Amino acid sequence: MDRQQLLDGATRPQLWAVLHETVLRVPMGGPAVMREQLLHIADQARKRRVLVQVLPFTAAANAVLNGMASLMTFSDAPPAVYTEGAGTGQLIEEPSLVDQCQRSYDLVRAASLSPAASMTLLESAAEEYSTP
Structure with a gap:
């Protein structure tokens, strides 16, 4: 939690994260935890604290x-x-x-997917965890 505060400071680092699609699809901690975590990542990206790209399953073999x-x-x-x-x-x-x-x-x-396409996939995956 202390490290997260670095993203709010005046001298915050530029953070560019590439997440493998597995991170979105393999449920860790249960559906509610996954949904919350994915929405948190999307929120951080939306606030431009983090640039996020997703490496999809289809492209993983090439990277x-x-x-x-x-x-x-x-x-x-x-x-x-x-x-x-x-x-x-x-x-x-x-x-x-x-x-x-x-x-x-x-x-x-x-x-990887573009940041915009990655955001769409992140939010879609989060939504999937909110439905039974």
């Missing part, structure tokens, strides 16, 4: 997606990447590896 990665750029430091898996995390600062991660992420973004 290199190895798990969660945070690509970070700073005004006063070189770019870095933080990757995370089950029980582990790694900060990558080696320029050639950071470049490789950036290129992979660019391909994932290119294969």
